[in-house]
Amino acid sequence: xxxxxxPAVTLPACRQFLDSHPDAQLLLVGRAEALxxxxxxRARVVPATEVVGMDDSVEVALRKKRDSSTRVAIQQVKxxxxxxxxxxxxxxxxxxxxxxxxKTLERIERPAIATQIPNARxxxxxxxxxxxxxxxxxxHLLQFAVMGSALVSVLNNDDRPTVGLxxxxxxxxxxxxxxxxxxxxxxxxxxAGDLNFVGNVEGNDIFKGTADIVVCDGFVGNVAxxxxxGLATMIMQFLREEFTRNPLTRLAAALSYPVLKxxxxxxxxxxxxxxxxxxxxxxxxxxHGSADALAFEQALxxxxxxxxxxxxxxxxxxxxxAAPLLAQPAPAPAQPAA
Amino acid sequence: xxxxxxPAVTLPACRQFLDSHPDAQLLLVGRAEALxxxxxxRARVVPATEVVGMDDSVEVALRKKRDSSTRVAIQQVKxxxxxxxxxxxxxxxxxxxxxxxxKTLERIERPAIATQIPNARxxxxxxxxxxxxxxxxxxHLLQFAVMGSALVSVLNNDDRPTVGLxxxxxxxxxxxxxxxxxxxxxxxxxxAGDLNFVGNVEGNDIFKGTADIVVCDGFVGNVAxxxxxGLATMIMQFLREEFTRNPLTRLAAALSYPVLKxxxxxxxxxxxxxxxxxxxxxxxxxxHGSADALAFEQALxxxxxxxxxxxxxxxxxxxxxAAPLLAQPAPAPAQPAA
Numbered sequence: 001x002x003x004x005x006x007p008a009v010t011l012p013a014c015r016q017f018l019d020s021h022p023d024a025q026l027l028l029v030g031r032a033e034a035l036x037x038x039x040x041x042r043a044r045v046v047p048a049t050e051v052v053g054m055d056d057s058v059e060v061a062l063r064k065k066r067d068s069s070t071r072v073a074i075q076q077v078k079x080x081x082x083x084x085x086x087x088x089x090x091x092x093x094x095x096x097x098x099x100x101x102x103k104t105l106e107r108i109e110r111p112a113i114a115t116q117i118p119n120a121r122x123x124x125x126x127x128x129x130x131x132x133x134x135x136x137x138x139x140h141l142l143q144f145a146v147m148g149s150a151l152v153s154v155l156n157n158d159d160r161p162t163v164g165l166x167x168x169x170x171x172x173x174x175x176x177x178x179x180x181x182x183x184x185x186x187x188x189x190x191x192a193g194d195l196n197f198v199g200n201v202e203g204n205d206i207f208k209g210t211a212d213i214v215v216c217d218g219f220v221g222n223v224a225x226x227x228x229x230g231l232a233t234m235i236m237q238f239l240r241e242e243f244t245r246n247p248l249t250r251l252a253a254a255l256s257y258p259v260l261k262x263x264x265x266x267x268x269x270x271x272x273x274x275x276x277x278x279x280x281x282x283x284x285x286x287x288h289g290s291a292d293a294l295a296f297e298q299a300l301x302x303x304x305x306x307x308x309x310x311x312x313x314x315x316x317x318x319x320x321x322a323a324p325l326l327a328q329p330a331p332a333p334a335q336p337a338a
Numbered sequence: 339x340x341x342x343x344x345p346a347v348t349l350p351a352c353r354q355f356l357d358s359h360p361d362a363q364l365l366l367v368g369r370a371e372a373l374x375x376x377x378x379x380r381a382r383v384v385p386a387t388e389v390v391g392m393d394d395s396v397e398v399a400l401r402k403k404r405d406s407s408t409r410v411a412i413q414q415v416k417x418x419x420x421x422x423x424x425x426x427x428x429x430x431x432x433x434x435x436x437x438x439x440x441k442t443l444e445r446i447e448r449p450a451i452a453t454q455i456p457n458a459r460x461x462x463x464x465x466x467x468x469x470x471x472x473x474x475x476x477x478h479l480l481q482f483a484v485m486g487s488a489l490v491s492v493l494n495n496d497d498r499p500t501v502g503l504x505x506x507x508x509x510x511x512x513x514x515x516x517x518x519x520x521x522x523x524x525x526x527x528x529x530a531g532d533l534n535f536v537g538n539v540e541g542n543d544i545f546k547g548t549a550d551i552v553v554c555d556g557f558v559g560n561v562a563x564x565x566x567x568g569l570a571t572m573i574m575q576f577l578r579e580e581f582t583r584n585p586l587t588r589l590a591a592a593l594s595y596p597v598l599k600x601x602x603x604x605x606x607x608x609x610x611x612x613x614x615x616x617x618x619x620x621x622x623x624x625x626h627g628s629a630d631a632l633a634f635e636q637a638l639x640x641x642x643x644x645x646x647x648x649x650x651x652x653x654x655x656x657x658x659x660a661a662p663l664l665a666q667p668a669p670a671p672a673q674p675a676a
Contacts (some may be wrong), residue, residue: 120572123367133507166513167471168560176472176557203561219514220561222506223541224553227562228569230542234458235573238604242597251595254588259580268578 001030001051001069002089003289003296010088010262011038017272018042019302021153024304027082031072048072052093054289064099070094073098074101083307084283087273087301091131091276094284095277097145102282107319107326110136111279112144113218113286114151115225116272119209124272126152126161127206129218130225136217138181139326141165145186145195146322148213149280150315154306156212164201164211166220182215185325274299276306278315283307339368339407340427341627341634349428351634355642356380362642365420367411382603386410389583390431399431400438405461408432412439415620421645422621424612424627424637432622440620445657447665448474449617450487451556451565453622454610457547462610464490464499465578467543467556468563474555476519477664478637479503483533484658484660485616486551488653492644502539502549505557506561521551523663532660570605585676612637614644616653621645 003009007030014026018040026043031257035045048069052061063069070089076082078101095111104111116127128144129136140167144222145163152161167182176180183200190197198211202223206214216224241258244252253293254259263313265271269288273295277284287299341347345466352364357376364381366373373383386407390399399406414420415627416439422461425432433449442449452466464483467474483501490499496603521538528535536549541562544552544587554562577598579593591598601608607626615622617672621644625637657664 004593073573093567134506134517166561168472168557168564178470179557203564203566207568207572214563219506219517220558223504223558223562224565226506228541229564231543231566231569232573234545235570235601237458237607238369238601239597242600243594245597248593250339252593252597253589256581256594259577259583259587259590262580263573263576267573269357285453 001034001048002054002087003287003291004054004088005292007241009291009293009297011035012045012110013291013300014038016293016297017300020056021301021304027073027076029076030069045074045312046072048075052090054090056090056093058096060093062092062096066285068093071097071101074098074282074284077246077284078102081316082287083286084303086128086285086296086303088287088289088296088299091289092284093244094286098277098282098284100281102280102284103317104279105281105316105325108147108279110140110143110145112140112275113275114144114148114278115275116155116334117206117225117228118266118268119207119273121209123156123209125206125209125212125214126155126212127221127225128278129216129221130275131218133218133221135219136178139176139177141182141215141217142185142189142322143279143319143326144215145189145213147315147320148215148325149195149276151276151306151311152212154309154314155302158177158212160196161212162170162196162198162203162210163213163215165205166214166224167200167202168215189322190326192322194318194325229269236267268299269308272298274302276302276311281312283312339372339386339391340425341401341625341629342392342426345372345469345509347629347631350631351372351629351638352376352381353378354631354635355638359639359642364638364659365411365601367414368407369551376444384410384414384590390428392428394428394431395428396434399428406431406435409435409439410434411452411624413624416440417431422623422641424623424625424634424641426625426634426637429624432624436618436620436622437617440618443654443657444619445661446480446481446485446617448478450478451487451613452482453613454493454614455544455563455566456604456606456610457545459547460483461494461642463547464550465552465554465559466616467554467559467565468613469556469560471556473557474516476516476523477607479516479520479553479555480527481617481657481664482553483535483655484549484656484664485525486553487533488492488656489614489616489644489649491548492641492647492652496550498534499550500536501551501553502536502543502585503540504544504552504554505540506589527660527663528550530663531662532656532663541564555591555606567607572603574605608633608636609655610628610636614649619650621650 022148050065050068112129116124189195285303368632388403388406411423450467454462524535623641
């Protein structure tokens, strides 16, 4: 029901997904009248009478709208009726409801949102956290690194993905105490064979592809992601304006079409749509709210791949392996007082 | 002496700057043998026997290299022999030496680094802090807003530049306690006529040009800046590869030359080279270490403009006006223990 377009986008995406995944089944959760037109032997409507609005607070979503499509969908995962939930709706509400219903995994204090950003190597860098936690202790960052490694081992079929810790330049004053302590924990985890830690990375390394996984707190990750979206939008808009300026530039644009199309594809977030909510006792994926059918289908594929490849078991196994380090109590958690 | 290229870049930039500014005078601070070839009636060499390396720690720069070009240059400002200092060297050392010798302005606890980022409106957004302070209280962010407003009023000749507070999306869990408190302080400052505060902005607003000034802590600012540099580099590299792929794409590139040149110019950080170190009792500007002569000349022009337009007096006046708010004691400063 969620996202900027609702069923007008999600239903066509569901049909494409079912066509390309002959063993998949879908539960369509939402208002019956909005979904009942969808007829497919491997899809079934699970009715929910309410919808969490994009502007609804977490409190409203959790306490007032007890029959929301978000909540009913997560409930399907909790009950084992679904192997994963996918939503294009309100991110804060999705995370809060998922955390409330599913609970976090043992030794994970905070779930994280992990997304993929296309990089210069033609692949993608997985960055987490992207907004679930506005400030994090060193222990949280270690947990993110462990969970991110499990996710990327599934996505890239690589059992030793590299992890970098997002920090500021060497020539400037280096990160604060929590970041330094996170570096120590990550080095210890690498020494114990839990992680393939490559050290500090900087903002530009996300695009260089220096590490498969980049860990940071949710505030920093969110700002970095939105800043790059802003730059990409500015560049595409600029090219559009300049290439339509006069007949000569229009001719140049026509000749440049394959290049511009390739650039657009390279920058296309849709290919990587479907952020993972990691650290929960169930699989939940978040599609961008503005996703079109192609992008929403990607999020469905991502959830399908995660379920097929036992992502949850892999996360659990990695956490168990890293348990001695994860269990360390935080000496001085830098959490807000509230 | 500093930067990736040293006098090979800075001296040609100095000559161009002197040619275009007939009333300007330059003190060239550094090793005499490296600078003595520069002969100009309005330039004079001030010898310094040591150079702070790009990898030198702040401690080494401050305590061991007491006759460094950085230190001697700042000393010229302190003694009134120069109206501003410009360096392409080690940022951390420059900030530490400037702070040690010049001291911070009254009611300013921490200096900040302010830089300009080209935006979609064809102008530039001034962002601070860019790396001097890895975590900031609400009071620091207010101080940055006041100092940034003074800087932009000089750069843009606009007495009421708009200020935005960098935060994460509305749909995600909003920023931590310090950010919320900073929003309250900024609103109070706007009500008192000290600032033209437009509210929270997100990462993409830096490129949209939603506010003239965006304030954030130095860790977030540094990551955002380097992340966008990474994306811009990736895009330019991608276009270079794609446009040289075959004869047809080479023809397209030739026809697209004006567009690609305009894009390169739009993304060219050199046009905005010269970050201001704000909050000190003297004017100090930092050039990017990789600056070429054109870029370093920009940094010199920026310092010249700031001195000509009494930036320091304007910062002082704004601080005095906002004094009742700035003087508020921090209830619970979120500074690192160390």
